[in-house]
Amino acid sequence: MEALAQVAGLLADSTRAAICGALLDGRAWTARELAAHAGVAASTASEHLTRLVEGGLLVEHRQGRHRYVALAGPHVAELLEAMAAFAGPRVPPRGLRAAAVSEAMARGRTCYDHLAGRLGVALKVGLVAAGVLRTGTAGVGNGDLATADLAASDLTITEPGMVWLKELGFEPGNRRLTRPCLDWTERVPHLAGAAGAFLCEVFLDRGWIRRIGTSRAVLLTPEGEQAWKDLGLT
Amino acid sequence: MEALAQVAGLLADSTRAAICGALLDGRAWTARELAAHAGVAASTASEHLTRLVEGGLLVEHRQGRHRYVALAGPHVAELLEAMAAFAGPRVPPRGLRAAAVSEAMARGRTCYDHLAGRLGVALKVGLVAAGVLRTGTAGVGNGDLATADLAASDLTITEPGMVWLKELGFEPGNRRLTRPCLDWTERVPHLAGAAGAFLCEVFLDRGWIRRIGTSRAVLLTPEGEQAWKDLGLT
DNA sequence: TGGACGGTTCGGCGCCGGCCGAAGCGTCCC
DNA sequence: GGGACGCTTCGGCCGGCGCCGAACCGTCCA
Numbered sequence: 001m002e003a004l005a006q007v008a009g010l011l012a013d014s015t016r017a018a019i020c021g022a023l024l025d026g027r028a029w030t031a032r033e034l035a036a037h038a039g040v041a042a043s044t045a046s047e048h049l050t051r052l053v054e055g056g057l058l059v060e061h062r063q064g065r066h067r068y069v070a071l072a073g074p075h076v077a078e079l080l081e082a083m084a085a086f087a088g089p090r091v092p093p094r095g096l097r098a099a100a101v102s103e104a105m106a107r108g109r110t111c112y113d114h115l116a117g118r119l120g121v122a123l124k125v126g127l128v129a130a131g132v133l134r135t136g137t138a139g140v141g142n143g144d145l146a147t148a149d150l151a152a153s154d155l156t157i158t159e160p161g162m163v164w165l166k167e168l169g170f171e172p173g174n175r176r177l178t179r180p181c182l183d184w185t186e187r188v189p190h191l192a193g194a195a196g197a198f199l200c201e202v203f204l205d206r207g208w209i210r211r212i213g214t215s216r217a218v219l220l221t222p223e224g225e226q227a228w229k230d231l232g233l234t
Numbered sequence: 235m236e237a238l239a240q241v242a243g244l245l246a247d248s249t250r251a252a253i254c255g256a257l258l259d260g261r262a263w264t265a266r267e268l269a270a271h272a273g274v275a276a277s278t279a280s281e282h283l284t285r286l287v288e289g290g291l292l293v294e295h296r297q298g299r300h301r302y303v304a305l306a307g308p309h310v311a312e313l314l315e316a317m318a319a320f321a322g323p324r325v326p327p328r329g330l331r332a333a334a335v336s337e338a339m340a341r342g343r344t345c346y347d348h349l350a351g352r353l354g355v356a357l358k359v360g361l362v363a364a365g366v367l368r369t370g371t372a373g374v375g376n377g378d379l380a381t382a383d384l385a386a387s388d389l390t391i392t393e394p395g396m397v398w399l400k401e402l403g404f405e406p407g408n409r410r411l412t413r414p415c416l417d418w419t420e421r422v423p424h425l426a427g428a429a430g431a432f433l434c435e436v437f438l439d440r441g442w443i444r445r446i447g448t449s450r451a452v453l454l455t456p457e458g459e460q461a462w463k464d465l466g467l468t
Numbered sequence: 469t470g471g472a473c474g475g476t477t478c479g480g481c482g483c484c485g486g487c488c489g490a491a492g493c494g495t496c497c498c
Numbered sequence: 499g500g501g502a503c504g505c506t507t508c509g510g511c512c513g514g515c516g517c518c519g520a521a522c523c524g525t526c527c528a
Contacts, residue, residue, distance in 0.1 A: 001255035002248055003321035004314070011242035013486075014235070021235035032504065044487055046506055065495040065504045075320065080238070082316045086309065087237035154410060156390055176388060247516075266474065275518055280476055282516090299474045299525040 010055045011083065015040055016048050020057065020071070020080055025216040026112045028061060028068040074175070074197075077112035081181055081192075104217040108209065111181060111216075114196030115203065119220060123199065124155070124190045126233035132161030133178070133191070155180050157195060170198045244289045245317065249274055250282050254291065254305070254314055259450040260346045262295060262302040308409070308431075311346035315415055315426075338451040342443065345415060345450075348430030349437065353454060357433065358389070358425045360467035366395030367412070367425070389414050391429060404432045 011017055018038040022029060029037075035045035049069055052058040057076050061068045071077055108119030115123055127133040134156050155178040157165065162172075172194065179193035191199070203209045208224030211217070220228070245251055252272040256263060263271075269279035283303055286292040291310050295302045305311055342353030349357055361367040368390050389412040391399065396406075406428065413427035425433070437443045442458030445451070454462070 001251040001318070004255070004317050005246055005248040005251035007317060007321050008242045008245035008251065012239055012246035014239040015486080017235040017239035017242065021238070030504080031506095040486090041488055042505070043489080043507080047486085050506090067505065079316060079320050082313060083238050083241060084235070086313050087241050154390060154412065156388060178388065249516080264474080265476095274516090276475070277477080277519080278517055284476090301475065 007055060007057075010052060010057060011080075013048070015044070016052060019045070019048060019052065020076075021084075023058070023069070023071045024077060024080060024112055025110055026071070026077070028070040031067045031069070034069070071112065074113065078179070078181075078192075081111070104212055104219075105215070108218045108220065109216040110200060110211075110218060111190075111192070114181070114190075114192045114200045115209075115218070116181065116190055117217075119209070119218065120190035123233070126228070127161070127191065130164075130232050131158055132164050134158050134161075155189070155191060155193075165195060165198070168198075168202055170195070241289060241291075244286060244291060245314075247282070249278070250286060253279070253282060253286065254310075255318075257292070257303065257305045258311060258314060258346055259344055260305070260311070262304040265301045265303070268303070305346065308347065312413070312415075312426075315345070338446055338453075339449070342452045342454065343450040344434060344445075344452060345424075345426070348415070348424075348426045348434045349443075349452070350415065350424055351451075353443070353452065354424035355422050357467070358423070360462070361395070361425065364466050365392055366398055368392050368395075389423075389425060389427075399429060399432070402432075402436055404429070 011020065015038045019034050022034060022037050031045055031049055032042060034049070035042045038045060038048075040048075049058065049060070049067070053060050053069065057072055058069045059072045061070070071080075106117055108115065108117040110116065111120065114120070124133065128135055135154060157177055175194040175197075177194050178191060178196070180189035181192035181196070190196075203224065206223070206227065207221055208227050209218040210221055212219055245254065249272045253268050256268060256271050265279055265283055266276060268283070269276045272279060272282075274282075283292065283294070283301070287294050287303065291306055292303045293306045295304070305314075340351055342349065342351040344350065345354065348354065358367065362369055369388060391411055409428040409431075411428050412425060412430070414423035415426035415430070424430075437458065440457070440461065441455055442461050443452040444455055446453055
């Protein structure tokens, strides 16, 4: 448990947590960007980054006078998601600008390497309806749909679904295919794992979604809406 | 991310982490027991317990002059497991007595409400072989069995498997049926979730396993070995 | 009605860790 | 070469937190 306390200690500081939260977009940030984002001096951020890298949460990549850092991998993102989900639903932010940003994030965003927000949830629901995914709460349940939906977090890919994915260019690797990721804003699981990352990549590569500015928020483009229909999603 | 830092802060202290680790056996402990286990004064433990309860990690149950505390639920156990698994494999303990305890734990133990250790892994493997469980890394893979096995962490219950479980008395509820839980000692996923908890209960109720002293370590009884065969496991 | 016992509250101590600014180092670009 | 820039190192400050023992409160038992 000593080791657990150590990694928890890395995340126990609000500045370091803010840094990790920013990196959840899956991209590499420079030390200065993160310092500004967290609202601390560059020297302070530098020390935090060193600790996070030494702790194995982040990897760094030095390029000229820049120090880029990123999450060390999907396992770190999963850990952060698990903790954030546990920390529970947050109160909605106040203020016009904050609300606008929050609304864009709630509509659709990237969550490390896959899609989240209402867009992410819609994608999962569409894939289930199209028979690509199957949610695995096989039990008869007790009729309580609200809680049953929350618990319905076993996602598996059907055989036709795998064919569909491979036609899009998907190649299964060692990484776990599907993983439910509890959505912060929607409180509903959406699709993560190798398949989720692949679909997010496809959507970005083909211009079906576009990042809003440099934030994690994304927007479904008109081409994306068309493709959505072409793929047989609702 | 502020909330994440807060819950991380609860686990960032080695004494509190030790307390949570002890409670991972799924039972309720008194404040005094936990103080002794963590090696701190009763007053110190009392304050820690208050903080953990207020933070939602623990629930308490006052009975006479005793204060029993336990993990607030499976979701807390899952969080702890995720963090412990992330923290990585530990060096083997030194010393005869420590090694003996460690060996018993590695052989078989409870992990909150399900079975872990070699026994837990054997159970999972047996269930897969018997067709009750299916591991879902559906891809053709790349032939790398070692890593493929680690990634093969999608566990689903087959239709015949569900019939088999129901014959044992299993009733599906809202809780997620299966969940892979990365084993600390074996570094291989085993069966958690509602089905894992149910099987652990069955094994304990029917005397197929027995706790060693008051620790989390468990032993397969002769009746258990017989039942193991009767159930068609290997 | 005592005494033993589990738990809690409170003061006080000491340390650890986060923060900053200043100074220094390496890189890039004019 | 010189200046701008990104980053790091180093002191020093300060607050917070974990720890303990002593005193206290309730419960249980003889």
